[in-house]
Amino acid sequence: xxxxxxxxxxxxxxxxxxxxxxxxxxxxxxxxxxxxxxxxxxxxxxxxxxxxxxxxxxxxxxxxxxxxxxxxxxxxxxxxxxxxxxxxxxxxxxxxxxxxxxxxxxxxxxxxxxxxxxxxxxxxxxxxxxxxxxxxxxxxxxxxx
Amino acid sequence: xxxxxxxxxxxxxxxxxxxxxxxxxxxxxxxxxxxxxxxxxxxxxxxxxxxxxxxxxxxxxxxxxxxxxxxxxxxxxxxxxxxxxxxxxxxxxxxxxxxxxxxxxxxxxxxxxxxxxxxxxxxxxxxxxxxxxxxxxxxxxxxxx
Amino acid sequence: xxxxxxxxxxxxxxxxxxxxxxxxxxxxxxxxxxxxxxxxxxxxxxxxxxxxxxxxxxxxxxxxxxxxxxxxxxxxxxxxxxxxxxxxxxxxxxxxxxxxxxxxxxxxxxxxxxxxxxxxxxxxxxxxxxxxxxxxxxxxxxxxx
Amino acid sequence: xxxxxxxxxxxxxxxxxxxxxxxxxxxxxxxxxxxxxxxxxxxxxxxxxxxxxxxxxxxxxxxxxxxxxxxxxxxxxxxxxxxxxxxxxxxxxxxxxxxxxxxxxxxxxxxxxxxxxxxxxxxxxxxxxxxxxxxxxxxxxxxxx
Numbered sequence: 001x002x003x004x005x006x007x008x009x010x011x012x013x014x015x016x017x018x019x020x021x022x023x024x025x026x027x028x029x030x031x032x033x034x035x036x037x038x039x040x041x042x043x044x045x046x047x048x049x050x051x052x053x054x055x056x057x058x059x060x061x062x063x064x065x066x067x068x069x070x071x072x073x074x075x076x077x078x079x080x081x082x083x084x085x086x087x088x089x090x091x092x093x094x095x096x097x098x099x100x101x102x103x104x105x106x107x108x109x110x111x112x113x114x115x116x117x118x119x120x121x122x123x124x125x126x127x128x129x130x131x132x133x134x135x136x137x138x139x140x141x142x143x144x145x
Numbered sequence: 146x147x148x149x150x151x152x153x154x155x156x157x158x159x160x161x162x163x164x165x166x167x168x169x170x171x172x173x174x175x176x177x178x179x180x181x182x183x184x185x186x187x188x189x190x191x192x193x194x195x196x197x198x199x200x201x202x203x204x205x206x207x208x209x210x211x212x213x214x215x216x217x218x219x220x221x222x223x224x225x226x227x228x229x230x231x232x233x234x235x236x237x238x239x240x241x242x243x244x245x246x247x248x249x250x251x252x253x254x255x256x257x258x259x260x261x262x263x264x265x266x267x268x269x270x271x272x273x274x275x276x277x278x279x280x281x282x283x284x285x286x287x288x289x290x
Numbered sequence: 291x292x293x294x295x296x297x298x299x300x301x302x303x304x305x306x307x308x309x310x311x312x313x314x315x316x317x318x319x320x321x322x323x324x325x326x327x328x329x330x331x332x333x334x335x336x337x338x339x340x341x342x343x344x345x346x347x348x349x350x351x352x353x354x355x356x357x358x359x360x361x362x363x364x365x366x367x368x369x370x371x372x373x374x375x376x377x378x379x380x381x382x383x384x385x386x387x388x389x390x391x392x393x394x395x396x397x398x399x400x401x402x403x404x405x406x407x408x409x410x411x412x413x414x415x416x417x418x419x420x421x422x423x424x425x426x427x428x429x430x431x432x433x434x435x
Numbered sequence: 436x437x438x439x440x441x442x443x444x445x446x447x448x449x450x451x452x453x454x455x456x457x458x459x460x461x462x463x464x465x466x467x468x469x470x471x472x473x474x475x476x477x478x479x480x481x482x483x484x485x486x487x488x489x490x491x492x493x494x495x496x497x498x499x500x501x502x503x504x505x506x507x508x509x510x511x512x513x514x515x516x517x518x519x520x521x522x523x524x525x526x527x528x529x530x531x532x533x534x535x536x537x538x539x540x541x542x543x544x545x546x547x548x549x550x551x552x553x554x555x556x557x558x559x560x561x562x563x564x565x566x567x568x569x570x571x572x573x574x575x576x577x578x579x580x
Contacts, residue, residue: 023184039167042169
């Protein structure tokens, strides 16, 4: 993840989701626990897919499994911060996509964290890797930074 | 909790907080798990206190402990629903407050769930119950429905 | 919940589940956040049903919805405490069950928290309340304290 | 994370922690959500440090921040599975440690997931990177696989 070793600005991302924090996100240090960032990453990817209607986790011919994820933490965020999950496409294969997600605090322009999330798309009936639909591929192409 | 056995409208509450849902809030039934509602309740109470500046969980002369909580579930909510946490004061003692919290789905006017949360306020130095500050008491009086 | 206003001993419960705590269960005060107790309650009830084979959340003719839950907090628990979820039946109707759950810290005999959880059982096909199976009713009768 | 692209056996790890799953860990697919694995990783690292007494998150001269984490998912786990968090040291610098953590399902010998977690140790007073204590370094050397 050396390519994610430095915070990037919002302009490095293409789609944005407001995320509210919760009191219990904070751990004993008064900052959002490192685990919760993955919930923000997970939710940002899923929200893009659901809101655009290009893919639904539980219906349609394709399903998605998470093959790999990761996150670099640059500066802390804390409840009650308002956050933004920022999405882009890092890489796209025939049946897999590596989504890049930045987590931004309030109005800051430098990401507090930079993560990724690799989906492999499977035929829901056979469980075998299956090519992305053309609609999804076209839309995701538009998110390459 | 018989007084909370039926859904109430937004007008039964006095202060409102937008809450975004997360993919992992949904359980195997595709609805927000019953546990997460308490995170919404907890966050609604805490956000009122922090945003008004009347009480801070980790600083100042008073601290608060949760003595009791509860929730009645009327209808399900699910990611990606936008939720509203709605606050009122159910009851106020010398050093304790029972907060009432409704959880509303999208633009619905009937609460999906109605919960409560009882804080006991303690002197941070001695750990003994201590009277609410006058400022806090005055503000909370304004939230009695 | 006045009947749950004082901590009870392990002998007030009938079935026991070991629960490990997680670092992120602790909030800024270094104690398990009030919300997580409901995860322990939820898991204790569900584990009894699944381990005994008397009911499965996602298969079989019946499904269960949570109508109400609540918890009284007596003393704090904290990661890395080993916990025990302790189960009993508080009340049983034709198609509903109020489960009582105590949360015990390490080897302590006084509950750190006492909660409840009311399930309404529904016909999975029609979504209408349906009587508990005789097997389930007989088993739950054995958990009345 | 190419070195973590295939499941490894228990023998590739050096210290083991039992972890119980919770009903709400499962997402809509009936498997533990990808986010929760990081809670298992986080807890495994922290439990080693706390149980050995070599480092405590909130006391002592050093503190630790998470710089980076990641996980490869090989096969699913689900509540009510009993899990094992398995620890080793992947890499050690002057003031940083990359912990490797495998997540094992029930008695299986192939990891269901393989993750890592990089701690940077700081002087608690100055917030500047500080060398690991000799005790901690010696112990962690014993966890190199």
